[in-house]
Amino acid sequence: MPEVRECIAFHLAITPFFETALETGEDLTVLDLWADAADSIKKETKLSQDRCPYRLQNDSTAMRGHASGQEALYPEPLLTREAWRTIYTAEQWKIMVRTPKPSENDHRRARVGLGIEMAAHTIAFISLDNLFESLWRDRFEALPRVYKNIYDGYSEWLELVVEWLEEVEQKGKKGRALWEKTARSAIRDSEGQMPFCGVGVYTVCELFHDAGFWPFMSLAELVHCPSRMARFCEALWSYVHKSYSDLQNLLAGAKVDGLFAASRSKRKEYVEWLHVYARQTCRMPARMAVLAEEQIARFTSFDDSESWYRFEGPVRVYDVFDPLYIKSALEHPGKAAGLPQRPAEMDPLTKYYAAKGMLDDPTYLKPGYYNTQGLVPWENSHRERKYRETFLYYDGKQVWSHVPAFAGESSWINSEEYGLHAQTGAEKEEAYFVNIISEGRDVAVGPLEWCATATMAKTSHGEKIVHPHRDVPYSDVVQLHRSKSSSSLASSAAIESDGEDVEDASEADVPALTSEGDWLSDDYASRSESVSQGDWLSDNYAPRSESVSRPASPEYSDVAQGPSTLKLPDPSPPRKRTRLNVGANSKPAQYSYTPRGYPRKPKPEWRKPRKAKSKKSST
Template sequence: MPEFRESLAHYLCLLWFWERWRDEIEFILLGLWADSTSKEAGGTLKGFVQRLDNTCKFVRGSKGGQTALYPPTLRKTSKCPTPDDITTLQLRGVGWNPRASFLDFGSLRLKIAYLTHTSIQFYTRKQWETSVMPISKDQRGKVGLALEFESYFIAFITNDLVFQPTWQEKWNPDPKLWLAPIPPPIFEDYLVFLAGVANWITRRSTGNRFGLACEAMRSAQDEWPGLGVYTVLEVFFDAGVSPFLMEFEVFKCPSRTARICESFFAYAYRSKQHLPSLLKSAMVDGVLAPTQDQRLKYMYWLHVYGKDKTSVPCRMAELVDAHNATLTELEGQSDLWYRDRVPLYDAFEPLYLRDAFENKAVTLGHLIFGAEPWKTLTGRKIIHSDPLSQMFKRQGLLSSTTHLQLACYNVLYPSQDRVFRSTYAYQARKQIWSITRSFPTNSRNSVAEKQLPKDFEEFVGPERTQRLFKSIVTSNGGSVAIGPLEYCGNGHVVTLPSGKKHLSIARATDPTLSTHHIVNQAKREFRLKNNLDAPGKGKKAMTERQRLAQQVEVDKALAAYQRVLSLADVSSSSLQCLAYQTAHGIFSAADKY
């Protein structure tokens, strides 16, 4: 599933495009295009993007739940030999939820679930015909599905063609309801979110809940939409909750539960407020094309994931130091010790929840600190009418321990003075990054005494360094890290020999680039791949063997470039005609199976 910020960023880009052009373009859907899988590929345009026709049976999505690329109601079948043409569809609006984007086509709605690695791009017809159509899918981001309009293409670009398109017949004539996300984003209706969380906790309360809380939340996308591998750890950091706690240790505690809910709201609110400027700075001629420096700046949006060290308020630093020191001391004793019986306080800083406390009517401070401490800190009247408070009241847990060292919070927000603290990185089902270390193996919770603690593998040295956000972005292999600017389908801004900046859609073989640039780029990538050029270090001389190997890579790049040029020389009308014919042949063959 996509992370919250990534999904929101896709929608913001889609909304920007729609609002920019809706009054100037008719937005009648002229066609659908897609790259085929290796099993589907065939014909003379094997490996190239192809136009779909109404005999297409291709499906995409996760196993067991795959859906059709082409609208099923517009497919030609024995029961419907003359379906409506695709041009009867007209884009009328866009919407989203943290798991998908929606496009309203009148009688149909297209839902795009991004799954693991899918992004959205907008191409002019010229860009499409010169920098997408002539280039093999192996040399650019793969086109999962592209929507063709008169002057523009909306393309969903994937790394591996794993995404989920769903064509849905209209169930409500009201476009606001038709595009309304269900459930609404947390920053639009906090009470609905809290009700969902309360119901989820109640349903699961009959089980033992001995798994990690963060993993349980990642698996519950209906209640915690957008909490993916890194988002959930950012939320735990801001909430001052250890990601190594079991599910019941978090969700039987009103304070920890409330802190996580408020943390998620604050995270979502900040994302909504600041993502537009981040995306705008990386857009070039309507294409998302971030530079390496722009990608690196996203590191400052992160509080813990992929960071070597992080800046925290002095009050939090003291709590972190005390927490880790207590763990070290308890690890040294030979006997088992119980987390619910020792003074092991959470490293929580309310400053990270400020956006949640100050930008909505309902706050959960009374659950976080306790009713009286919250009233003393803020002077606010205590109201227990929210769904979460009501649930804990029914369960008789309102007076449970907060796991906070309340004496530290004489003011709600501390001074702006900050210090750095190192992070810890571990391997569980996924990577876990935290500012507090994992619990030692002689640690238990008395409720789950028979449950053995997980002994997580800590990443240290080079293994840790290569997993840092900065290392991935500056890596030699062109890897993508995390965040809304990290996609294989991004454009690239290159500097021409004249010094001018040029937008390249397909980095390695874009026919709009010169031979000189292709050669230099191949040489540079060889040097980076072989650690001959490293950021911040001097250049290394090549051996004769390396020079020969570099020339082989240059020759490969030039050969691929020449193949692209030969296709690009074909008139766009001829190329489109060939695409039509090939696609029709493939899809007719597919009908036999």
């Protein structure tokens, strides 16, 4: 399920479209609904024999969702879960609906969960595995309960936190349930529900860092400490506040023609938003680094002494916390509460702990270590930063932390009982955010890692051009750009590959346009023997063969059975940046292709350099 920052990114991405449409009076009448067929349902696959998205009819019986609770795709109104919202222009959507769905293991084109086609634009809900759910109701009151989120109404959200605490306490009355369950897993278990909707695998690691928690703190250590529970709530509000305040700038630089098509260098920028997750080191204020060193030293001493329990006896280990990370919540209490000013009465969380007589319980913050005026961020915290190595553990999911997990056998939950192990060396390096993106092995985390991303390239004039599918050959991006251009295209086009070296290449590196128009034209007639009439991009196309081929391109398979599908990219290192010289004076050249289908210019033969004649000096 998308995490909270990704959900905010969806909101920030789609809201401007509706605002502009309302201002300009754009017609938002729904013309058609589209969807990719589910491979496991024969009734649907018959409606999409070419593996392209098909139109939903008013008698459609297609269902989506988990097996225990599926919902119909048709009709309205719409509330979709677990899908990525993307807005396509009419031209971009034409390409989407005329591209065959890939095979099960080919994620070159994600599945169209649901496409809502209008006159000028289409809102598409893109899903990587077609596992999503759309809820349609004829009345607003019949829709599922919509909760206030933490940013819109902090006080109301705290009431949901209190409800969650009461449920936890009720379950914890039996035995040591609260001690045997980690706080991290308990919060993640309620990820799809309030109050921690969207707090998933990487968000919970970030919040634990900001609140000063160790990674496998028990649920009892969280809910039985008012200070820790309050810090976690303030950390979540600060995290959401930064997303609403600064995320738009990050997203704007990743858009091309309305589609998200971030380059590798742009995607790497998100690592600066992360404090600990998938980072080699975490940067923290100097006084926080001192606390981390003290905790590690204390844990080491515990290994050589008698058993020690975290929640019994005097406090001996303090939380590695700095108020700098919840600064926005501390400085804007009225804004955090969603009210013009702080309410006169106590907030719901304070009332809950006051009723239990726990307001004076230990805070697990080092006495006298913070400003005497309260948890006010240290003025010099941003000037004196220290870098500390991160810790990575694995218990089915990655767990990143700024402090180690356990003190040997001195915890109720130790590594042997919980079945987790630390990741070090090469295993840890492979999980670094920048390495995942640089090597192109997989997607990382964050709002720029969409399954509906497009492929971007740059012309020699610095103009960004885009293809609506992801991971297509850059030659296809250029060809699409050429098909839309009315100029003679005598200028050269440079293909960008994120700062790599530039090589010269000729026009031969771009698939030639046919005399009847290019493969994106409605009038294009394929010369392939597998399609005898029309073209799979034509409005009147009806497949007459089991295989559908596209114009020759090294990225497409010549022997594929069934509808043409794109090959998966080769896991080799990213290629060099290539410049395509398509001017009139460009010289023809013969090029071989890399396994990924990119042009490879042969290296010139080596020649012995000629020695320059030295001039004799006259005396």
